[in-house]
Amino acid sequence: MAQKIISRDVPEKFFNTRLVSLDINALVAGTRFRGDFEERMLGIIEEIKEAGNIILFIDEIHTIVGAGGAGGALDAANILKPALARGELRCIGATTTDEYAEYIEDDAALERRFQPIFVNEPDTKTTISILNGLKGRYESYHGVKIKKSALNTAVKLAQRYIVDRHLPDSAIDIIDEAASKKTVSFGQLNKGATGVGRKLEQLSQEKERLLKEEEWNRAMSVRDQEQKYKKKLKSLVGEQVKTYSTAVDEADVTEIVSTMTGIPIEELTASEAQKLLELEKQLAKKVIGQNHVLQQVAAVLRRNRVGLRDPNKPTGSFIFLGISGVGKTLVAQSLAEILFDDPENLIRLDMSEFSERHTVSRLVGAPPGYVGYEEGGEIAEKLRRKPYSVILLDEIEKAHPEVFNILLQVLDNGRLMDGKGRVTNFRNSIIIMTSNVGSHLIRKEGDIGFAKASKEGRAREAVFKDISQKLTGELHRSFKVEFLNRVDATIVFRPLSKETVRKIAKLLIKEAANRLREEHKMKLRVELAVYDLLVEKGFSEEFGAREMRRAVTQTIEDPLSEGILAEKFKKGQTIHVKVKNKEIVLK
The missing domain is CATH 3.40.50.300 (P-loop containing nucleotide triphosphate hydrolases)
Structure with missing residues (x-):
């Protein structure tokens, strides 16, 4: 004004x-x-x-x-x-x-003596205009140039990733910090220049002392040395200026946003597109036998990330159905590791702990006056620290109905207000809910089970399609329609076949061999008969891959551990895993 x-x-x-x-x-x-x-x-x-x-x-x-x-x-x-x-x-x-x-x-x-006027958050175009107006002031203060592309990037990243603050404040703060960091970085001379600077100070002090003592000849000699060091310093600094840009650009802004949010720089740049394009391939290295699941998950995430969705909703929301041990949790863990570069970016909640009405306060925080009000909500606090996360809600059918009312708000608006009135944003998170609803149908013998199905691929596919339809029907009987309609995809996991379990055994042994090589510098050689015996011992339609993991642990990892502790196996050796008398032996 x-x-x-x-x-x-x-x-x-x-x-x-x-x-x-x-x-x-x-x-x-x-x-x-x-x-x-x-x-x-x-x-x-x-x-x-x-x-x-x-x-x-x-x-x-x-x-x-x-x-x-x-x-x-x-x-x-x-x-x-x-x-x-x-x-x-x-x-x-x-x-x-x-x-x-x-x-x-x-x-x-x-x-009544004042007329309230509510000032709303400016849009992107207005914010860029505001930053252009402030650009000269920040350039003058920090002594750097700020590119217009940096302003555009600051607004775009602030709007997307700094969700607990408003424009233009968040974008201004990014530009201010980026300019400040650029100034500090430029002000730090290299080690050679710093050493020359110290030497100049010493010579200057020495010259002053000699002049006071009227040692003219020695003072002139020190002055000549001082001139040489000045030229050397000018040369060093000049080289640094030539190789160092003093303009704040998109890379500087991206680095600051990464520091502020804890999101890896790669996630803020175009390389994310490459990750999404190769998502099925990367997931398939970790998740075996569920290609249809990986394709559906990748398709939803790609569609949502390019903007073909409501921008206020989470990046993706899924319900995973299937018996235990088929890879539901593994998909969530793999997504956190591949997309967000950190397996720790997985927020896992066992919904059986939220079966009572009063436990709902653990999600959003207790209301004022109640115990735990100062602590805030469990999911809200975790997501505020790591906004880029996979949220895994295990056994969702065991949660209290009030939990679903909260999830409706999250799935619809991508936000949740906790008991302290703070808004948590879910726009950058992936929500995965697992359920065992209808899993008895998969285990059941008869026309809809795999026990009596033909071993031909087409027959198994028809049986799986029939089971999927029955599971979907069971899901609609267990959950409200308005809840299911807000989920991006409901995906049924296949029961594991013997061939799939064999591939899982190879993957588990490969992981064990890698750890053995890194920790103890030993190699592991496994003959094919070992995998056949492991499938015989570790195949279970009821427990899935968990039974195979137990078999690998008991027959290979446990004997390995005992042999290493007893110094039976030593550094640099190759350990052979064979079958002898229908037992797995290590030599």
């Missing part, structure tokens, strides 16, 4: 208007006796009345309530009320909606 008054971009009535800011804290400071504060306030009001062209601006205007009112004296709000009511004082105040509700609305007489 002040800028518009200066540039005469206001009605003629305001051409000579002065906008004056009032610091309430400075006004209260030093008022020791009763009446001091009132005297100051009345003096200000009188000066404004006499001037006739002053508009008063009070930042954090809610602070006038109670300011200076100690010892029974009137506070600033009550002193201003008469002047405001008579129209002798034109005043603009700035505060937040929460503080307006807490302080201003409680005082009806004060509230």
Whole structure:
């Protein structure tokens, strides 16, 4: 507004208007006796009345309530009320909606003297325009140039990844930090230049000492050395200037956002597209026998990430159905590792712990006045620290119905308000819910089971299709339609075949061999008959891959551990895994 008054971009009535800011804290400071504060306030009001062209601006205007009112004296709000009511004082105040509700609305007489105007968050175009206006100021302060592309990147990344703050504040902060880091980096001379600088200081001090002692010849010699070191320093710094850019660009902005959010830089750049394109291939290295699952998951994530979805919804939401040990949890773990470069970016919650109504408070936090209010919600706190996460809700059917009401809000709006009124954003997260609903249908013998199905691929495919339809029907009987409609995909996992379990055995042994090579510098050689015996021992339609993992642990990893501890197997050796008398032996 002040800028518009200066540039005469206001009605003629305001051409000579002065906008004056009032610091309430400075006004209260030093008022020791009763009446001091009132005297100051009345003096200000009188000066404004006499001037006739002053508009008063009070930042954090809610602070006038109670300011200076100690010892029974009137506070600033009550002193201003008469002047405001008579129209002798034109005043603009700035505060937040929460503080307006807490302080201003409680005082009806004060509230009616102000007209509230709600300032909304600016859009992308407006924010870029604001940053362009501030660019010169930050360039002057930090002594660097800021590219326009850096401004665009700052706005785009702030809007997408810094979800707990608003534009333009978040984007301005990014530009400020990027410029500051660039200045600090440029100011740090290389080691050679730093050493030359120290030597120059020593020579300068030595020269001053010799001049005071009237050692003219020696002083001239030191001066000559000083000139040589000055040229050397200039050369070193000049080389650094040539190879170092002082302009803040997109890379600098991306690095700052990565530091602020904890999101890897790769996730903020175009390489994410490459990850999504190769997602099935990368997942297939970890998840065996569920290609249809990987294809559906990758298709949903690609579609959502390119913007063909509601931007306020999570990146992806899935319900995984299937018996235990078929890879439901493994898919979630693999997604966290592949997409977010960190297996720790998996938030796992066992929904059987949320079966009672009161446990819902663990998700969103307890309401005010209840135990645990200060701790916040479990899922909200974890996601606030790691906004780029896979959220795994295990055995969702065991959760209390109130939990589903919360999930409806998350799946629909991509946000959740906790008990402290803080909003947690789910837009950058992937939500995976696993369920054992209808798993008895897969185990059941008969027409819909695999036990009596033909071993031909087409027959097994027909049986699986029939089971999938029955599971979907069971799911609709267990969950509300409005909940299921908000989920991107419901996917049924296949029971594992013997061939799939054999591949899993190879993968588990390969992982064990890699650990053995890294930790103990030993090699592992496994003959084909070992895999046949493992499939015979470790195949279970009921327990899936977990039974195979137990078999590998008991027959290979346990004997390996005992042999290493007993020094039977030593560093640099090759350990052969064979079958002897229908038992697995290590030599």
